[in-house]
Amino acid sequence: MSDYLYKELPKLGFGLMRLPTIPGGSQKDIDFDQVTKMVDMFMERGFSYFDTAYIYHEGASESVIKKCLVGKYPREKFQVVDKMPMWNITGFDSYERIFQDQLSKTGLEYFDIYFLHGIGVNNFETIDHTEGWKFLKSLKERGLAKHIGFSYHSPAEPLDKLLGEHPEIEVVQLQLNYLDWESEQVQSRKCWEACRKHGVAVTVMEPIKGGSLANPHPTVQKVFKELEPDSSAASWALRFAASHDGIITVLSGMSNIDQVDDNTKSMANFKPFGEKEFAAVEKAVKAFNEIPIIPCTSCRYCTNDCPQRINIPAIIGMVNEYIKYQSTSSVGFGYMMAIGQGGRASSCVECHSCEEHCPQHIKITEHLKKAAELFEKNMPGRPGR
């Protein structure tokens, strides 16, 4: 791992998965006017790390690199991470074909870090029998990736074993945030410890848990405000993640210029947390844990194969709103928006494909039933699509 990435890189990376889109458009219709301003602000403030993937924004995210960075900034002034979509792999040939497509979409000649995307116990075998590790190593040998690794979505024990078997892995992207630090499902702390044990660097995804730590319940906000009246809750989440050893950078999937402004200000003169701050986070977790919401991060991995085109994260978001405010009338409009371009919750045929892809292990079908009960009772009839 280069010293620059490990020691000097500012500890905030720009995740290109929740970009603003043109009103009324699909995920593909990225609002490039806004995104260009966001990227420029990010670069002007001394940050330089961008994280994209083949599947983000239905395949459109990688083009941000070409449109907003390549040719505008010297190549050595920014770092780009891209990822191989493991669910598209049918054999060894798929790797090269997709990788060449990624080079072409980004306009780059190499990636600073290249990951196998979404590694977990369910696809270890696929990687082995399609020779994914061999392909990954070849990228480094050919100078097409400076560093190699994978993003990871399973418990710590298999991660420890995997890293023992693959000493070529230099970096792992982990879901790490203060709410999941001790969670039995996500196991942020244990996964981070496994990486440290093998001397593997870590990049952090979901430090703000898909935005849900940006504006937490007032009881949580109160804990932070008592110690730092002027810092945002998002800043606490980012700084917590960045305050651990071996972290290359912490990604934030920013959606507007205000978020870029706040996050870059928070991380400009970053200092790792001391005892006082860690104690405040512990208190905040306690307050948070008393609000029982569904831990959806809006990653949208569940929506790709849904035969009913159900906007799962949006509907789950409405159930969470209900849990917080205990009122269907205040979220009824939000539910109508959530089903505006897809099926109703009640149109679910319980094929469970979504649940197989959910890194948070959410029982999606159960929550959809609950949403149908809550929000569809008084709706005019319309066949579920």
Ligand code: SF4
């Ligand atoms: S279980 Fe329901 S929501 Fe999930 S993919 Fe199948 S139809 Fe869609």
Ligand code: SF4
């Ligand atoms: S339900 Fe799971 S897969 Fe779907 S958006 Fe939420 S966290 Fe992601």
